[in-house]
Each structure stands twice: as C-alpha cells, then as structure tokens.
Amino acid sequence: MELDYSQAGFTEKQIFNTAVKLLPTINEMNSIVKTRNWASDYASLLLPSEKTFLHQSHRVLKQVKADNFIVVGIGGSNLGTLALQEPLGKKIFYADTTDPDHLKSIIKQCKGKTLVNIVSKSGSTTETIANACTLLKELKNYEVIVTTDSGSKLDKEAEQNGWLVLEVPxxxxxxxSVFSNVGLLPLAWSGLxxxxxxxxxELMIESCMSNDVEENPAAILASLIYLNYQKNRVVFDQFLFSNDLEALGKWYRQLLGESIGKHGIALTPTVSIGSTDLHSMGQSYLGGADNKFYRxxxxxxxxxxxxxxxxxxPNLNGKSFNKIMNSISTGFQTALANRKKPFVSFNIDKTEEELGGLMQLEMVxxxxxxxxxxxNAFDQPQVEEYKKHTRKLLK
Amino acid sequence: MELDYSQAGFTEKQIFNTAVKLLPTINEMNSIVKTRNWASDYASLLLPSEKTFLHQSHRVLKQVKADNFIVVGIGGSNLGTLALQEPLGKKIFYADTTDPDHLKSIIKQCKGKTLVNIVSKSGSTTETIANACTLLKELKNYEVIVTTDSGSKLDKEAEQNGWLVLEVPxxxxxxxSVFSNVGLLPLAWSGLxxxxxxxxxELMIESCMSNDVEENPAAILASLIYLNYQKNRVVFDQFLFSNDLEALGKWYRQLLGESIGKHGIALTPTVSIGSTDLHSMGQSYLGGADNKFYRxxxxxxxxxxxxxxxxxxPNLNGKSFNKIMNSISTGFQTALANRKKPFVSFNIDKTEEELGGLMQLEMVxxxxxxxxxxxNAFDQPQVEEYKKHTRKLLK
Known part of the structure; x- marks a missing residue:
C-alpha cells in the first residue's frame, strides 16, 4: 500500500502539529491493546490479534457445509462483508433492506443447502427480522447461524430453535465489527x-499505534481530514478507481458518517467510482466550489x-486497460492539483492483507x-429519532 | 405522482417570489417548443413530442432481432437508460468504464446474437472506444448499432463498416438525451x-411550461433548491426508498452536478437508498449540520x-413489506421535520408514464x-482539464 499526501493542502509541519494532539488518545489505545481491555470503546482494536473468532468461524464452516450463503443484516452488519467479498470472494447473497423483489430473486437462486446468517447486534432490527422470517418460511433446505450480542432477543430465539449463535463482543x-464474526464467518465461506x-x-494496528506521529498513517490522515474540514471542505469523497471497490466506499461512508455526524458537524462522506463518475461528477469536482477533500x-x-x-x-492500440485506467486517474489528480483542490492518494493491491490493512487504518x-x-466516535444517538416514529406506525 | 413541499423550509410566498423570476426563461422555452427550434440549447424539450426517433427505434428492432443487448457508453450515454431499465425492463448489459473483469463477464453471458449499441455523442470517448473494440473482437455473433452525432469519427467508422447509425440531435x-435514441432504442429492446x-x-412538459408558477412543478422545485442553497444547504440528496431506483438517483446526480457544478458553485448532489442508507447515513442526516436539502x-x-x-x-406479523418501507420513510420524514431539516417528497408509481414524467420534470x-x-446548464468546460492530461499519458 502506498500513501501519497503531498497534494493534501497542508505542509508536513501543519499536519504534524495537529497530529501530536492525538498522542494522548494513541497512548490510551495502546494501553487498551496491551491490556486486552474488552470493556473499552476501543475494543475493536483487539479483533485483529484475537484468534478465537477466526478459529470459531473455521470450525463452524467445517461442520456446516452449504451451497449458498445469505447474510441477513443491514448497515454495520453487512457493509464490511460486502466491501471485502466483492473484490476477493465468491458470491454471497445479502438481504438488507425490506425489498420483496430482491428477496424473491435470492430464494430463486438458492439451489441446494443454504446457510442463513442472521446478523444483528441488537437482535431487533426491523428489516432484518422481516427478511429473516420470510426467508426461513420460503427456503426448503437451510441452516441458521445467528451473529448477535449475548442476551439479545435474537439470542434467546436462537436457543429455543437450536440455532448456532456466534457472539459479537x-x-x-x-x-x-468487520473483523469479528460479523465479517469473518461469511468471508471465510466466500473463500477469503x-x-x-x-x-x-494487525500489522496496520502496529503502525497506527506509533507514538512517532510522522510515521503514523492514521494520525496523519485524521489530521488532514480535520484540517481540510476547518477550511470548510465539508465533503470527504472516497474516489475509488475500481467498480468492485464501491462497497468499500459505502462501508467507509457509514463509518465516517455515523461516527462523526453529530452535534451539528457538517462533514459529509460521499463515494465516487472511477472512471464512471468522472463522466457525471468530474465537471462539478473541478469547476465547482473548493469544498471537498478527496481520497x-x-x-x-x-x-x-x-x-x-x-x-x-489508434493511440489506444495495444494499451492495457490498467494503463488506461491509471492514466485517467492520474489525469484527474493532475487537474485537481492544478486547481489546488486537495487530495490524498492510495495505491493498493486487492489482497486480503492490503484491504484488511486499509480498513483497519480507516477505522483508527x-x-x-x-x-x-x-x-464520541461510538454512539449514534439520533438514529432513535426516526425509529421511534416508525415503531409507532408499525404498532 | 404526488409532490409535497410543505416541509421544504420556505413559505409559498417565498417560493413563488423566486419562481416568478423564471417566467422569461419559461416563456423562452415555450417558444422553442412551439417553433420546434432544434438549434436551441433547450432542444431536448422537443424530444417527448418528436415521434421520429420513437418510430425509428421500433423499426430498427423489427429488423434486428437479438438475444442480448449491450450499451457501450458512459455518463450521459447510459445512465438514463439504466435509470429506467432497472425498475421497468429486462436486463441490458452495460460497458461503461474500462473494467476488464466486467467485460469478460458480459462476454461470457452473451449466448446467441448480441446487439452492440455504441453510444457516444462525440464518438471519441476513451472508455467507450476501448470497450467497443474489445467486445467486437471477442463476440462471435453480433450486430452493431451506433448512436452518435452526425459527422463524428464514430459516424464515419460506422459507414465504412456498414453499421447502422442513429443520430442524436x-x-x-x-x-x-434519454428521450432520444440514446435511451429509446435500448429501452424498447428491454421491453419498455x-x-x-x-x-x-410530454404531459410533464406541459405542466412545466405553465406561466402560472404556482402550478409549475419545475419552477417550484428549482426555486426550492435555490433558496435552500442560499441558506448554505450545499448538499442536495436524492433519497430513494427503492433499490431499483438507485440508477435514477445517479442519473440525476450527473444532471445536476454537470449542469450547475461550475463557477465555484458549492451545491453537490448525492444519492441515498432507503432503508439501507438510514443504517449508514441516518445518524449524520439527523445529527449533523443543517447543510442539506432532501428529495x-x-x-x-x-x-x-x-x-x-x-x-x-410480533408487531410485524402480517404486515406487508410496503407498509414497513412506508413506515420507515415516514418515520424519517417526521424526524427531519422535527429538526426543521427541509425536504420535498414524491410518491410515484413505477410506470413508464410516471418515471418519464419525473425525469422530464427534473431536467426542466x-x-x-x-x-x-x-x-450555463448545457456546457461542461472543466471536463477537458483532466482529459487533456489523460490523452498525454496515452499518447
């Protein structure tokens, strides 16, 4: 993985001056990793070095052989899995929102035995319950595995039905949660x-725990997003030059949006796919206001x-598609730089190591x-505001 | 189609005071429609009442029977088609960006005869040429139809090869261009x-040409987007509560982004899909800054x-998926209204008439x-800024 932040709009001095403010937090994270403190908000940092769930998922998949895999879950329960499966694994079906046409098409495609993995931390997500109940009624040959919090309603229902339960810390x-069994089980089935x-x-956790902020990519990137936001760059766009990375962009959109979209903060994550979206948003990104920061x-x-x-x-004769895509991306970066519109760029290999590293980097x-x-990066207090009205309407 | 703008952040008086400023433009549009002036920037307004292309597409499809249809085109050349085919038609393949894995998968799925529709106004779009040449080399049984400007390089190449050419005004x-043969040919093949x-x-054109701005939905909506933008609501989000309308959102994203993303304008279109994206962006939309306007x-x-x-x-027992989705959308709208975050809402039937009307409304x-x-709603001057660097790299 290569990271270039030479066009990100700030000098190294400015970046590091902001990054050093993060040292107390980095130290706190370090101590949580070292003491393996699962009671902390930073508990997810323990997942890469925690082999229990990895072994559990392998064991389960040795017992339960299935021809198809359906993840029944929405948001944090399926976006991380989708982000990694699309570039790296074989097809998984996803039942996320309540879309009867989509459900019907999944059921039609499921020949043989199907593993239905119901994923819901709370165990009471409306869409997930509606989809799960419908699937279990319609499918003929299936096994259920539930991934949920210990003690949730779903956990209890699983016990009554004899379904296997995998806990999320x-x-x-x-x-x-992508490196817990929320992601590990479906991804292992998918062949990753x-x-x-x-x-x-885990390797990335090490880099991101570095006290030398000049060598800490998470501290550098957090500082850059922050500094650009202070300059009123209210949109942070993930511009991914590969169709099969769109889900990675959408996973990050939730990660950023839900973690910092509170107390009136204006920063908004968006996703663009290259080269397609240069033909829709390219004009606006270059000719519109300087109110965006790009990755x-x-x-x-x-x-x-x-x-x-x-x-x-004739100029394209014999050129590889990689060369073409790279030239389009480089052309766009040059045009942004000429307009002093800030961006960072990553070059990554689509492998388990690099994508695992990138996602961990983005979480830190x-x-x-x-x-x-x-x-607070870990709460989502306003979500309840619409859910309570929805519940009233569904009484 | 029902439009509700009671929660859009402005009184009717404020809206109409802005809308009346549009009367000279509406009058100009009216005269262009009446005189059928194809030389005007507003020429696209003539398309719904122009039956030539409609008949042409029907005639062509009577001559050329095909088992598969590939649209080779990007941006304005395929997004409108995709927007309508997804909710209403049978599967079309799209070769837009230069993605060799995607191309390979298309070729694999094309059994029998394939209609390759190369769509490029300029006839020189890099991705389109690269994809078209590769497809024509790999496919065994195909026919080519070119949709392009008269006199383009592609037009000449078609003549040499004996390919059928459909012109775009x-x-x-x-x-x-969705109501020209850019959209009409593939959509008719798709069964629309x-x-x-x-x-x-055409019916919508009539409403949008009304001099009574209180009855003119395009004037009302344009005024609302403008007024909200004046209040620093720099993001205009299309929140579509149906998976198969995502492409409609992306079509509009280009329409708005490319038409007004110039001279430093900050307004940025985004797309959300319900209920999925409430589980990723819901927190930010409710708890983040009041810097967005929603449709x-x-x-x-x-x-x-x-x-x-x-x-x-148990509260979901016997409830329809429509009822659930509607309750989630209504819950979100109530939560937005409680926070005085502005939105307009549409209820539409997924039919040719209503979606045709909606797209026409959005264009006006x-x-x-x-x-x-x-x-200027019709140019895209900055796009050349990245293309020239790309061309240099591909020399």
Whole structure:
C-alpha cells in the first residue's frame, strides 16, 4: 500500500502539529491493546490479534457445509462483508433492506443447502427480522447461524430453535465489527483467507499505534481530514478507481458518517467510482466550489485486457486497460492539483492483507478524527429519532 | 405522482417570489417548443413530442432481432437508460468504464446474437472506444448499432463498416438525451413501452411550461433548491426508498452536478437508498449540520410480501413489506421535520408514464435552477482539464 499526501493542502509541519494532539488518545489505545481491555470503546482494536473468532468461524464452516450463503443484516452488519467479498470472494447473497423483489430473486437462486446468517447486534432490527422470517418460511433446505450480542432477543430465539449463535463482543459496534464474526464467518465461506485479512489489520494496528506521529498513517490522515474540514471542505469523497471497490466506499461512508455526524458537524462522506463518475461528477469536482477533500484509491485489475488494433482511437492500440485506467486517474489528480483542490492518494493491491490493512487504518483514522472534532466516535444517538416514529406506525 | 413541499423550509410566498423570476426563461422555452427550434440549447424539450426517433427505434428492432443487448457508453450515454431499465425492463448489459473483469463477464453471458449499441455523442470517448473494440473482437455473433452525432469519427467508422447509425440531435447534450435514441432504442429492446414513456414526459412538459408558477412543478422545485442553497444547504440528496431506483438517483446526480457544478458553485448532489442508507447515513442526516436539502422519493413494490407470524417481532406479523418501507420513510420524514431539516417528497408509481414524467420534470427543474444560479446548464468546460492530461499519458 502506498500513501501519497503531498497534494493534501497542508505542509508536513501543519499536519504534524495537529497530529501530536492525538498522542494522548494513541497512548490510551495502546494501553487498551496491551491490556486486552474488552470493556473499552476501543475494543475493536483487539479483533485483529484475537484468534478465537477466526478459529470459531473455521470450525463452524467445517461442520456446516452449504451451497449458498445469505447474510441477513443491514448497515454495520453487512457493509464490511460486502466491501471485502466483492473484490476477493465468491458470491454471497445479502438481504438488507425490506425489498420483496430482491428477496424473491435470492430464494430463486438458492439451489441446494443454504446457510442463513442472521446478523444483528441488537437482535431487533426491523428489516432484518422481516427478511429473516420470510426467508426461513420460503427456503426448503437451510441452516441458521445467528451473529448477535449475548442476551439479545435474537439470542434467546436462537436457543429455543437450536440455532448456532456466534457472539459479537458487546463493546464492538456494528461499523467497527468487520473483523469479528460479523465479517469473518461469511468471508471465510466466500473463500477469503481470513487469517491473512487479520494479519494485514494487525500489522496496520502496529503502525497506527506509533507514538512517532510522522510515521503514523492514521494520525496523519485524521489530521488532514480535520484540517481540510476547518477550511470548510465539508465533503470527504472516497474516489475509488475500481467498480468492485464501491462497497468499500459505502462501508467507509457509514463509518465516517455515523461516527462523526453529530452535534451539528457538517462533514459529509460521499463515494465516487472511477472512471464512471468522472463522466457525471468530474465537471462539478473541478469547476465547482473548493469544498471537498478527496481520497483517491487506485488498484490494478488482475486480468488486464489489451485494446485491439482499431481505427477509432489508434493511440489506444495495444494499451492495457490498467494503463488506461491509471492514466485517467492520474489525469484527474493532475487537474485537481492544478486547481489546488486537495487530495490524498492510495495505491493498493486487492489482497486480503492490503484491504484488511486499509480498513483497519480507516477505522483508527475515524476514531482519531472524532477526537479532533470532540465527538464520541461510538454512539449514534439520533438514529432513535426516526425509529421511534416508525415503531409507532408499525404498532 | 404526488409532490409535497410543505416541509421544504420556505413559505409559498417565498417560493413563488423566486419562481416568478423564471417566467422569461419559461416563456423562452415555450417558444422553442412551439417553433420546434432544434438549434436551441433547450432542444431536448422537443424530444417527448418528436415521434421520429420513437418510430425509428421500433423499426430498427423489427429488423434486428437479438438475444442480448449491450450499451457501450458512459455518463450521459447510459445512465438514463439504466435509470429506467432497472425498475421497468429486462436486463441490458452495460460497458461503461474500462473494467476488464466486467467485460469478460458480459462476454461470457452473451449466448446467441448480441446487439452492440455504441453510444457516444462525440464518438471519441476513451472508455467507450476501448470497450467497443474489445467486445467486437471477442463476440462471435453480433450486430452493431451506433448512436452518435452526425459527422463524428464514430459516424464515419460506422459507414465504412456498414453499421447502422442513429443520430442524436446535435444540440441535445448527453445528460438531456434519454428521450432520444440514446435511451429509446435500448429501452424498447428491454421491453419498455417507450410510447407511454414519451407520453408521460410530454404531459410533464406541459405542466412545466405553465406561466402560472404556482402550478409549475419545475419552477417550484428549482426555486426550492435555490433558496435552500442560499441558506448554505450545499448538499442536495436524492433519497430513494427503492433499490431499483438507485440508477435514477445517479442519473440525476450527473444532471445536476454537470449542469450547475461550475463557477465555484458549492451545491453537490448525492444519492441515498432507503432503508439501507438510514443504517449508514441516518445518524449524520439527523445529527449533523443543517447543510442539506432532501428529495425523498417513495414508491410501492409490485410484489409486496407479508411478514409471516414470528416471535421475534410480533408487531410485524402480517404486515406487508410496503407498509414497513412506508413506515420507515415516514418515520424519517417526521424526524427531519422535527429538526426543521427541509425536504420535498414524491410518491410515484413505477410506470413508464410516471418515471418519464419525473425525469422530464427534473431536467426542466435543472435548466431553471441554472438560470437562478446564473450558469450555463448545457456546457461542461472543466471536463477537458483532466482529459487533456489523460490523452498525454496515452499518447
């Protein structure tokens, strides 16, 4: 993974002056990792070095063989899994929102035995319950595994039905839970090497716990998002130059949005996919206001086709698709730089290690950013505001 | 289609005071429609009442029978088609960005005869040429139809190869071209009733040409987006409560972004999908800054499943998925209203008439909004800034 922040709008001195303010938090995180303190808000930092869940997921999948896998869960319960499965694994079905057409199409495609993995921390998410009940009524040949908090309503229902239950450590919130069994079980079924995934994340934890902020990528990135936000750059766009990384962008959108979108903070995460969205948003990103900060993520296709000889665009003859995509991304970065619109860029390989590392980096980055913004990275107090009205309507 | 703007943050008096400023533009549009002036920037307004292209697309599809249809095009060349095909038609393949894995998967799925529709106004879009050349080399049984400007390089290449060419009226830009053969041909193949689609759009043109601004939905909506932007609501979010309307949101994102994202304008379009994105962005939308204006689009599922009897959420027993989705959307709207965060809401039926009407409404709305913002709705001058660097790199 390569990170370039030379065009991010601030000097190293400015960045490090902000980053040093994070040292007390980094020290606190360090001590939580060292003492393996699962009672802390930072408990998710223990997941990469915790092999219990990894072994549990492998054991379960040795017992339960299935032809299909459905994750029934929404938001923090499925976005991390989707983010990694899309670039790296075989197809999993997702039942997230209550969409009867989508459910029907899943049921139709499930031939043979299906593993239905109901994922809900609280065990009472409306969409998840509605989807799970419908699936269990319609599917003929299935086994259920529940991933939930110990003691939830879903946990009790599982006991009555004899369903297998995998627990999520109670202090690990949905948006930080991808390296628990929320992600590990479906991803292992999907064929990912989840050992390498955790290895990549664990290595990144080490970098992000560094007291030398000049070498700490999470501290540097959190500082940059913060400094750009102070300059009224209220949109933080994840611009991913690969179709199969769109879900990674959407996972991060929740991570950032839910962690810092409180107390009237204006910072808003968005997702763009290259090169497609240059043909829709490129004009606005270049010609519109300087109110955005970009994280550009470049990655290579494994299978890089070559453009055949043709008369329409002779300059493309023999060029690889990787070369074309890279030239489009570089062209956009040059245009941004010429307009002094700030961005950081990543080059990553689509492997378990690198994507595991990137997601871990982004989780620590968001925790640190929340500190700079003086908000709690782990709660979501306003979500209840719409849920209570919905409950009234569904009484 | 029902439009409710009672929670949009402004009184009717304020809205109409802004809307009347649009009367000269509405009059100009009216005269262009009446004189059928294809040389005007507003030429796209003539498309719904222009039956030539409709008949042309029907004639072509009678001659060319195909088992598969690939739209090779990006941005304005495919987003409108996708927006309508997803909720209403059978599967079309799209080759937009240069993604070799995606191309490979399309080729694998194309059994029988394939219609390759190369869509590019300029005829020189890098991604489109690279994808088209690769597809034509790999596919065994295909026919090509080109949709382009008269005289483009692609037009000439088509002549040499004996490919059928459908012209796009030269003053109709990509993002306003869905009711030309850019959209009509693939959508007719996909099974949509494109006659009804144009009927819905034509009816909407009538409403949007009304001199009585209190009855003109495009003038009202343009005024509301403008007034909210003046209050520093820099994000305009399309919140669509239906998975299959995501592409409609992305089509609008280009329409708005490319039409007004210039001269440093800060207004940024975003897309959210309900209920999924309430589980990622709901916290931020309610607890974050009051810097957004929302258009909430509700629609019913045709196939509304019923939640079976269950112990987990007895309150959901026997409730329809439509009822659940509607309650979630209403709950969110109530929560927004309680926080005085402004929104308009639409209830639409997913039919050709209503979606055709909605898209036409949104196109006129954006043209009028550009007038209020004093920008040209029809150019995209900054796009060239990245393309020139890309071209250098691909020499």
């Amino acid at each position: 109670s202090r690990v919130g949905g948006r930080y 090497n989840t050992t390498k995934l955790l290895d990549g994340a 550009i993520v470049n990655s290579k296709f494994k299978n890089s086709a070559i453009v055949p000889k043709n008369n329409l665009a 980055e968001v925790m640190l950013l929340a500190k700079l913004l003086k908000v | 030269s003053r109709v830009g990509g993002r306003y 009733n494109t006659t009804k689609l144009l009927d819905g759009a 909430i689009v509700n629609s019913k599922f045709k196939n509304s499943a019923i939640v079976p009897k269950n112990n987990l959420a 709305e954006v043209m009028l909004l550009a007038k209020l913002l004093k920008v």
